[in-house]
Amino acid sequence: MQQDIFADTSRSEIVDLGDNAWLDIFPQWIATAQTRVLFNLLLQECEWEQPAIRIAGRELPIPRLQCWYGDKGAVLRYSGKSFPPHPWLKALAELNLQLATVCKRRFNSVLVNCYRDGSDSVGWHADDEPELGAKPVIASISLGATRRFSLKHKFDQQQKSSRHIQLRDGDLLIMRGNTQANWVHAIQKTTSSVGPRINLTFRNIQC
Numbered sequence: 001m002q003q004d005i006f007a008d009t010s011r012s013e014i015v016d017l018g019d020n021a022w023l024d025i026f027p028q029w030i031a032t033a034q035t036r037v038l039f040n041l042l043l044q045e046c047e048w049e050q051p052a053i054r055i056a057g058r059e060l061p062i063p064r065l066q067c068w069y070g071d072k073g074a075v076l077r078y079s080g081k082s083f084p085p086h087p088w089l090k091a092l093a094e095l096n097l098q099l100a101t102v103c104k105r106r107f108n109s110v111l112v113n114c115y116r117d118g119s120d121s122v123g124w125h126a127d128d129e130p131e132l133g134a135k136p137v138i139a140s141i142s143l144g145a146t147r148r149f150s151l152k153h154k155f156d157q158q159q160k161s162s163r164h165i166q167l168r169d170g171d172l173l174i175m176r177g178n179t180q181a182n183w184v185h186a187i188q189k190t191t192s193s194v195g196p197r198i199n200l201t202f203r204n205i206q207c
Ligand SMILES: O=C(O)CCC(=O)C(=O)O
Pocket: 111, 113, 122, 127, 140, 149, 167, 185, 186, 187, 199, 201
């Protein structure tokens, strides 16, 4: 992948969530010409899974497809399940290198989610598993359809403190500081007609 596929990376916005929690957003961090190539490549090459997890006492398939990539030993754990990593796809390793220029770190793993349509979602959660460490930096890249990323405070659940951000094709969102400690986030189902979306969250698992 060439350097010039990345759009103007100096253009970023900060969303201050208070108490040392904040988001950095780089709209269209990946240029539109390349997002389609990347989207199609991931759709074809990812080894998509739809694992079942226990929700309210019942084993149910997650409402999206996912695949976990990373260094050997970077095991993803949530809802009592463990997912050993698939070895890095070349395209994901290259994206990780480019992220290093913005995030000043190399991530050791990435969760790839595919939301096939508006009925796919991810429920309210924080990426606050102990193996992600305190104040984890999590870099999220969106490809394909625009979906609404919602945040609500863990301890102040008033509607007015919620935030909503439209994540568009090529956008990079970085969650920083106390975002995982103080906030939960979700991509909620929508009844509007939306096409497929792929989201990549790059993380560092302590292993
Ligand atoms: O799809 C997104 O934008 C968010 C995904 C997410 O929160 C996660 O994978 O932990």
